[in-house]
Amino acid sequence: MNSWLDQLERELDQRLSAFLRSNPLQAQRFQDQHRQDRAVALQRQREQLQQEAEQQRKRLIDVAEEIRSWTKRTKRAKQAGANELSRRAQTHLDGLMAQGRQQWSDLDNLGRRFGEVDAQLKDLADQTASSSSGLEQDWALFEAEQELEQLRHDKGLS
Template sequence: MSRSGGDGADWLDQLEAKLEQTLEAFLRANPAQQELLQEQEQRDRQQQSAGRRRAQRAEAELLRQELLNLAAEIQQWRQRVERARSAGADDLANRAQRHLDQLMERGRGRWLQLEQLGRDLQQESTKPAAEPSLEQAWAQFERDQELEQLRERQRQHR
């Protein structure tokens, strides 16, 4: 008595829709829970953003290290090209030059990657914080209003 894939998917879709409706009804009936959920979602987004920044910084550090290693290797192959040329080993010098050119191209590629990472990090750090939801903004407005009313009452009692 196995069900076909379509029936199972329909059942799962119906269950998911019912759960979503139940959650929405619960959150409408419990606005404080809605606010807590939104705050948690905001914290999750901030943690994900911080994780992306950490990963980008680690990648940038690896690229910097690779560039330093490439620079040393390029210097070594430049010296080898010169040594081969000055010794008249033109075939070896040409092969070494091609290898040097490949290293230089790899270095340019890594440099471009590092520049792009820098731009990405800059964009991430200048990205404005997510705007609070309407519910959050309204709750903050009400808190501010109540606070102002309390201050006004305190001024009147002095």
């Protein structure tokens, strides 16, 4: 049954390709719609990454405040000679520091992903602009050919 579905999919792909080759305007519309859909999806992804980054920044600030607090506690315990408590506080502080480093790394990764999405959005915008200018050029050529044909007709050359 899987091969039947694969065969049907190939047949439909071939028919669509043939249709688009024989109908360039529809092919252009298809490409434009695909770019628009991709841009919408990338914009959603960009917004989601912004939200994630904001949440990550808040968590990082919370961890930084905890680190500050536990640093003071560790110093107080050392100064008071409570060595066991100081050691446990230092262990907890070390864990918080590791957590902060991990969160910083996660935030950095979000920033990289955000940059990649922005680059993809820019590429799509560039493609759309070049597609539009290509359409403008094609339209100008079409109009020139129409005018030339009209001149030939008026002069009795065709």
